[in-house]
Amino acid sequence: MNRNRWMGPGASVWGSGFRPFYLLGTLYAPLVLVGAAAALGGLVTLPATSGTPASWHGHEMIFGFAAALIVGTLLTALPSWAGTPEVRGGPLALLAGLWLAGRLAMWAGPWLPKAVCTAADLALVPALLALLGPAVWRARNRFFRWLVPILLAFAAANAVHHAGLLLHDPALSRLGLEAGVYTVVILFALMGGVLTPIFTGNATGGALPGMDLRLEILAAGSIALLAALDLCGAPPAWVGLAALGCAVVHAVRTARWRGWLVARQPLLSVMHLSFVWLVLAFVLRAVAGLTGLVSPAAWLHVFTVGSLGMMMLGLMTRVALRHTGRPLVVPVPMRFAYAAMFAAVPVRLAAEIHALPVAFLVAALLWVGAFAVFLLLFARALLAPSLPRAVPPRMVGS
Template sequence: MPPLLSYGFRPFYILAAMLGAAMVPLTLAGIFGLVPAPDYFGPFTWHAHEMVFGYAAAIIAGFLLTATANWTGLPPTRGAGLAALTALWAAGRVAIWYGDVLPGALVAAIDIAFLPAVALAVGAKVVRARNFRNLIVVAVLLALTLSNLALHLVALGYDEAIPDRAIEFSLGVLMILLALLGGRVIPFFTGNSLPQAKVRQMGRLDMVALVLLLPALVPGLDTVAPWLFGVAALAHLARMIGWRTMATFGTPLLWILHLGYFWIVVSLALRAFGGLYPEAATAGIHALTVGAVGALTIGMMSRTALGHTGRPLHASRVTLSAFVLVNLAALFRVGGALRPDFGTEVLWASAAMWSLALLLYLAEFLPVLTSPRPDGKPG
């Protein structure tokens, strides 16, 4: 079996980085009319859809297909099964691109099928191992599937008011998933690497913090009851205090994850001001999508790729540069949303830094992800 098909993180991290590097400048060019966007979605919906259901979904799949083996003690999805899931994800990207010539129902069916297929692969192992506490990730995958379905219904000619609501709902689900998985792996990695930091997890606070994210699932609520987002921001900031974030500053593979989680706090705090300043609500969305999603995904792709392939947990200068660039991209994008008068140059600068960060990731990790473990062990 080729190393590429031995664990889910290998093909999906590569594909996600390739898509993410290409799609942000490409969809931005489509929004500004510089290149034709696929007719199936409008340019704005295409941009949002591909970053959630293309880029983020690939990383989620790679992470969960790998983590499930650790959770359950069962062999991971590999070989032909993993190849089929990878092909299904790629088929969704191609189908949307050629959506103007393919039957709309076929495009929708191909793209929508990916997340339920991942949910089935993960859920089957979780149930077989009676590891029921992790069925929550299956529920989250199915919730994302529903929002993807809603976007495709628009493309097929149904309710034109759906896109914004479906996108906001999907971002809320994505934030809950990031907070759920981040709350597991960030303190775990920190405690293992820095035992002297005495990381603490507070079960009740963790549960309350996750429940307080539920308002993010309701489109427009940040302008009606913004205080809910302020309370959630404080809860997640308190959660981070127990993780000893300040102790991680000398360890890039840790601080990138902590900083990524902090972008969730920033996103919630900005949306708490959405009722007074509409620009703040928009900036809060980008703090989530560019900041939290960008930093957490590139951090997790780096840390888990090194760990699962038996390599030293050390961030090279190339990796460190990618970490810095993705956070600068978030700062520029959030700043551009808060101050629209900055002009489109800020957006293009953010897109360039985002893409460069992922290209650097590929340059550093493509050999890692396509070669066997140096120690000969599975991974």
């Protein structure tokens, strides 16, 4: 392939995975909410392959929006952390094109055969694994091998969702969405659980205890057990007890990272707060299973908005600053974006518990606004060449 075609004006966007995928993901965030709201209001008709407006919204949040930011982060982190070749130029454009094709298929389904829509939406993760899988599996640090089965599970969950839609089986399609969420939870807990203590340790001069491998295995295993019980339809009390176990294990794990030592550093505090929301999400799932006082869906929004939303904003800011040659100084508007994302969690939870339409709207505006601030601040940096740096980054956010 002629590399010169990727070296002209505007080619910087194809220089690293975070650039196109952070742009696409943040641009897509408001479209997902607007599309779902328009469908609920009867203003548009969703594709036959998309199910209900709630199903479409859930799918696009997990396999569209979240997938873009996850792929962008992995493509940027793995070359430094696992020593994999960096995906750039044509291969990166191919991945971005596959993501975009999946999104167009999920919007343009009425005019496309169902098989075409399904194939377009399922293509991204297999292509990503084809590019990264062999190198990750051969990496000297075997820790990163867990990415391969998690990404395979993520792709399988999407396939199950589409199978349910094609078979007109709402329960099967919902199972695929729930499985997709759990794969993201495990990915969040493992990847965030590596980055958060390392960055905190660097900032505090190594004031943290070393990694406890048994606790890390227990943390991942507790989520896997919860997912297995929940997805298999185990009795609510069993699911509640498993969720309670997750809450205890992850509370201990989070406390070991001593987030209070970096409370004045926004880039680190948002990462610690994201794990606090994770613990609360598990507590809510336990309350739902053991008492029925809250909906089982309550934990989902605490995770997706609080845990995932705050971690994404924090990592995206860190990566965008460091990997475009800028100092790790958080712009003041981003601090307000972090606050908006934090505030969106209790508002969204109140909307879920008390069925308040106004709260739904406020939470959506806070969530979209937080990502809009990132886009306004960093879109130009993501498109432009990086500023010169004396020492290249050794790792994401180093």
